[in-house]
Amino acid sequence: MTTPSAARAEDKAKAAAHLTxxxxxxxxxxxxxxxxxxKTTTAAALAIAAARSGKRAAVLTIDPARRLAQALGIExxxxxxKPLLATLTEPGSVDAMMLEAGEALDDFVLRLVPDQERRERxxxxxxxxxxxxxxxxxxxxxxxxxxxxxxxxxxxDTVILDTPPTVNALDFLDAPNRLAxxxxxxxxxxxxxQAEDKKKGFIDRLRDRAGDLAMSVLxxxxxxxxxxxxxxxxxxxxxxxxxxxxxxxAADKILRAPSTSFLIVSAADPVRTAEAEQFLQTLxxxxxxxxxxxxxxxxxxxxxTPALDVGAVAEALGAAGLSAEAPAAFEAAxxxxxxxxxxxxxxxxxxxxxxxxxxxxxxxxxxxxxREVQDRAAVEHFLGALGLRRG
Amino acid sequence: xxxxxxxxxRVAALAxxxxxxxxxxxxxxxxMVFVTGKGGVGKSVVAAxxxxxxxxxxxxxxLFECDSPARLSLFPGGKAVKDDISEVAPGIxxxxxxxxxxxxxxxxxxxxxxxxxxxxFENRVARLFLRxxxxxxxxxxxxxxxxxxEQYGQDGPVIVDLHATGHAINLLRAPGGIMRVLQKSKGAxxxxxxxxxxxxxxxxxxxxxxxxxxxxxxxxELLELHDKxxxxxxxxxxxxxxxxxxxxxxxxxxxxxxxxxxxxxAAAGRDLGFLLAQRARCVREExxxxxRLTALHGEALIVTLPVRADNSDERLAPRLEEALSRPVxxxxxxxx
Numbered sequence: 032m033t034t035p036s037a038a039r040a041e042d043k044a045k046a047a048a049h050l051t052x053x054x055x056x057x058x059x060x061x062x063x064x065x066x067x068x069x070k071t072t073t074a075a076a077l078a079i080a081a082a083r084s085g086k087r088a089a090v091l092t093i094d095p096a097r098r099l100a101q102a103l104g105i106e107x108x109x110x111x112x113k114p115l116l117a118t119l120t121e122p123g124s125v126d127a128m129m130l131e132a133g134e135a136l137d138d139f140v141l142r143l144v145p146d147q148e149r150r151e152r153x154x155x156x157x158x159x160x161x162x163x164x165x166x167x168x169x170x171x172x173x174x175x176x177x178x179x180x181x182x183x184x185x186x187x188d189t190v191i192l193d194t195p196p197t198v199n200a201l202d203f204l205d206a207p208n209r210l211a212x213x214x215x216x217x218x219x220x221x222x223x224x225q226a227e228d229k230k231k232g233f234i235d236r237l238r239d240r241a242g243d244l245a246m247s248v249l250x251x252x253x254x255x256x257x258x259x260x261x262x263x264x265x266x267x268x269x270x271x272x273x274x275x276x277x278x279x280x281a282a283d284k285i286l287r288a289p290s291t292s293f294l295i296v297s298a299a300d301p302v303r304t305a306e307a308e309q310f311l312q313t314l315x316x317x318x319x320x321x322x323x324x325x326x327x328x329x330x331x332x333x334x335x336t337p338a339l340d341v342g343a344v345a346e347a348l349g350a351a352g353l354s355a356e357a358p359a360a361f362e363a364a365x366x367x368x369x370x371x372x373x374x375x376x377x378x379x380x381x382x383x384x385x386x387x388x389x390x391x392x393x394x395x396x397x398x399x400x401x402r403e404v405q406d407r408a409a410v411e412h413f414l415g416a417l418g419l420r421r422g
Numbered sequence: 423x424x425x426x427x428x429x430x431x432r433v434a435a436l437a438x439x440x441x442x443x444x445x446x447x448x449x450x451x452x453x454m455v456f457v458t459g460k461g462g463v464g465k466s467v468v469a470a471x472x473x474x475x476x477x478x479x480x481x482x483x484x485l486f487e488c489d490s491p492a493r494l495s496l497f498p499g500g501k502a503v504k505d506d507i508s509e510v511a512p513g514i515x516x517x518x519x520x521x522x523x524x525x526x527x528x529x530x531x532x533x534x535x536x537x538x539x540x541x542x543f544e545n546r547v548a549r550l551f552l553r554x555x556x557x558x559x560x561x562x563x564x565x566x567x568x569x570x571x572e573q574y575g576q577d578g579p580v581i582v583d584l585h586a587t588g589h590a591i592n593l594l595r596a597p598g599g600i601m602r603v604l605q606k607s608k609g610a611x612x613x614x615x616x617x618x619x620x621x622x623x624x625x626x627x628x629x630x631x632x633x634x635x636x637x638x639x640x641x642x643e644l645l646e647l648h649d650k651x652x653x654x655x656x657x658x659x660x661x662x663x664x665x666x667x668x669x670x671x672x673x674x675x676x677x678x679x680x681x682x683x684x685x686x687x688a689a690a691g692r693d694l695g696f697l698l699a700q701r702a703r704c705v706r707e708e709x710x711x712x713x714r715l716t717a718l719h720g721e722a723l724i725v726t727l728p729v730r731a732d733n734s735d736e737r738l739a740p741r742l743e744e745a746l747s748r749p750v751x752x753x754x755x756x757x758x
Contacts, residue, residue, distance in 0.1 A: 066461010066586055309491045339690045347684035356677045363671040364690040367697045401696045
């Protein structure tokens with residue numbers, strides 16, 4: 032008969048084997064999850080794990096904060112790939128990069144619009160400037176584009192993607208569809224009455240249906256010149272829109288490819304596991320089925336929990352010549368045990384919840400460390416759970 | 423030996439008292455209170471705690487959630503926050519604004535003609551275009567918040583539970599972005615955007631309450647956020663430092679080591695060492711936050727909230743509010 036702790040060790044080995052297999056078989060791994068659960072550390076560790084298994088890996092964050100650089104112990108990171116130290120990644124390699132939306136959109140236009148004059152006109156257009164630099168949303172659009180280029184064109188074996196917390200991450204998954212919608216030919220036609228097209232443009236149709244009064248109402252609300260300006264923008268860059276649309280459709284395919292794996296990163300407390308469940312449901316609606324869950328910073332149940340004995344404390348401290356501290360130490364240690372037992376019980380419930388959601392062997396448990404560690408040490412701790420620890 | 427300890431505790435207690443008074447002042451006087459911080463620091467629970475505190479101060483707050491997941495009420499015996507404004511606990515109103523609906527709701531309340539609004543939204547392409555256009559969604563959301571603040575802000579603050587830090591900045595920039603796009607013609611929407619931008623920067627009407635937990639990344643991200651908020655001209659309220667591990671009994675590191683090395687007490691020694699390390703981390707991060715905030719603003723207003731083991735409990739927000747309402751005991755200066 033197996034003991035409970037032996038059974039647990041076996042479950043852990045199976046979960047580690049499952050994750051290792053995913054890591055070796057996937058071209059793209061997308062880490063999703065809510066904030067504060069160690070998603071970025073996990074993404075960094077997975078990239079290094081792939082490299083230590085011989086892969087040429089890349090890790091990409093679409094988070095504007097500097098977290099990934101911190102987790103990898105490198106000073107700064109930008110749009111261009113930055114290789115990690117070979118000693119960390121041998122025999123493979125890891126390139127790390129981050130997106131800066133404005134820059135990325137300009138890069139993208141540089142590649143797609145070879146004609147300099149047309150390009151300059153686009154850079155000068157106020158709508159373009161607003162879209163590229165001043166407003167939210169472009170991060171997701173550009174991340175999808177970069178992802179497409181990385182997976183399809185850069186020759187990496189494995190790409191690990193770190194996504195922003197909950198709501199933004201879902202925006203990201205939906206971005207290709209929205210992007211395709213935004214830049215579709217249909218939408219340019221909508222604003223532009225083309226010479227060869229007998230169909231009426233948006234403005235004319237609106238006028239037909241609602242009359243001039245409605246038009247003047249809309250004009251007052253948006254400002255008289257706005258619709259014209261929008262029309263101008265749309266017609267000037269029609270060709271570009273089609274190109275962006277096609278890339279977005281291709282990127283959406285990548286997210287749904289069999290060689291792409293989604294992992295949910297969570298902690299084990301009930302708020303996080305409830306959020307993980309929400310994630311699963313939302314992904315399910317998008318037709319995406321995550322292949323595993325990583326439960327981070329888990330206060331794992333102890334094999335044996337003997338009640339603290341006042342005599343044993345006195346003995347232990349007496350042996351160290353610290354008898355005077357025994358009463359205070361007993362008090363403090365008893366309290367610490369009670370508090371942590373509370374956390375262990377809580378995390379046990381949370382883990383059971385995660386295991387019900389995806390199955391026991393798909394939940395990789397990473398234990399909470401009993402000391403505070405720097406990001407690099409947290410990455411090694413994770414690698415240790417996969418049997419790939421170094422140093 | 424005791425003298426400096428007492429003095430430090432006194433300084434800390436006085437600072438806490440001042441920060442809480444400032445928080446009460448913000449809740450009492452502002453119409454819009456935005457709660458923001460890194461993901462996972464407990465923004466939603468803090469927002470609910472602030473709503474309870476505002477109620478205790480005799481106000482009638484509105485808890486404004488953005489795309490909140492379906493969850494149990496954060497108030498004991500309370501009702502779930504709905505898509506329309508409704509009472510979610512006695513004396514507390516709540517609304518959960520879905521971003522998909524925000525554009526439509528906002529257009530309906532802004533466009534002077536219902537026909538035009540309906541026409542815009544019954545057209546699939548127009549709907550898609552509005553949804554996909556950057557800034558439109560943010561503008562609609564901030565427009566909805568401002569509208570509710572204008573309707574209800576006289577009775578108590580609209581407490582907005584924002585997403586992670588980037589969301590706050592995107593919202594702040596949305597009116598300016600809309601104004602840039604519409605600047606040639608300056609129609610009604612441009613005027614409305616300008617009014618909202620002014621409201622967001624008005625320190626008699628708005629405050630940003632930033633939340634962190636005492637860990638390195640959340641504190642660093644909060645400080646980065648403060649830089650950005652200052653650049654956007656946003657009024658910054660007190661900082662909430664959530665999940666502080668309380669001070670433990672004074673046990674020497676040697677005693678912890680002695681416990682850990684004896685088989686009968688090793689488990690207890692590990693647990694104690696773990697908690698002491700956590701406490702040390704809290705002390706260190708609070709000191710760092712205090713120092714940097716003082717450099718940034720001339721003073722550091724930090725309200726601390728204690729860590730709770732079971733953070734899923736509907737009693738969590740009331741417990742935190744209770745902690746917030748408990749008088750701060752300022753130790754007397756010891757006689758020489």
